[in-house]
Amino acid sequence: xxxxxxxxxxxxxxxxxxxxxxxxxxxxxxxxxxxxxxxxxxxxxxxxxxxxxxxxxxxxxxxxxxxxxxxxxxxxxxxxxxxxxxxxxxxxxxxxxxxxxxxxxxxxxxxxxxxxxxxxxxxxxxxxxxxxxxxxxxxxxxx
Numbered sequence: 001x002x003x004x005x006x007x008x009x010x011x012x013x014x015x016x017x018x019x020x021x022x023x024x025x026x027x028x029x030x031x032x033x034x035x036x037x038x039x040x041x042x043x044x045x046x047x048x049x050x051x052x053x054x055x056x057x058x059x060x061x062x063x064x065x066x067x068x069x070x071x072x073x074x075x076x077x078x079x080x081x082x083x084x085x086x087x088x089x090x091x092x093x094x095x096x097x098x099x100x101x102x103x104x105x106x107x108x109x110x111x112x113x114x115x116x117x118x119x120x121x122x123x124x125x126x127x128x129x130x131x132x133x134x135x136x137x138x139x140x141x142x143x
Contacts, residue, residue, distance in 0.1 A: 004048060004100075008089065008108050011052035012116075015085040026059075029053045056092040063091045066139065070131050082117040082123060090129045095139055102133050 014032055018025040029050060035043040056063065067087050068076045076084060090109035093100055105128050113121040132139065 003046065005108065005111075007046045007048035008093075008111065010045065010049045010090050011056070011086055012112055013102065014049070014053050015056060016081065019081055019085055024058050025053050033068065052089060052093065052097075055096055059092055060088070061097060063095075065087050066091055066095075066132060067128070070135075071128055076086055080117060083113065083121050085123055086112050086117070086121075087128060090125065091132055094129060095134055095136055102136070106130060106133065118131055 012031070014028050015025055017023070018028040022030070031048045032042075033045045033050075036044045047057070064076055067084070071079065072086075073092075079087075086109050089112075090105055094102060094105045106126060109129055110122045110126050114126075117125075
């Protein structure tokens with residue numbers, strides 16, 4: 001599963017970069033793929049990374065609505081950029097990727113928060129994604 005862990009980390013980095021640059025994540029993904037093909041120092045972008053980024057892009061509006069709706073006390077634009085993009089990635093994988101067990105998604109996103117964000121972020125991410133997990137059956141019907 002180390003390959004999936006790496007794929008998630010790269011997908012998070014692409015979402016983060018797109019958010020920071022104000023660029024479409026598909027454009028950032030294409031840049032990463034191009035760099036990996038032309039610069040031997042750059043690792044390849046895995047199929048799963050591409051699936052995660054493209055899947056998020058397909059559902060971005062709905063994902064942001066869900067995060068905004070269930071993030072008690074936080075608006076999306078006030079949320080730390082790292083947390084916002086971990087939540088985006090986690091919400092996509094949790095709700096739309098059936099092959100990944102929910103517990104794995106939550107654990108992986110908490111690990112990303114531990115690595116890249118603040119001390120409070122892991123519990124915030126776990127709580128919000130946990131709420132989305134509880135609501136998953138109804139959220140899928142709405143999607």
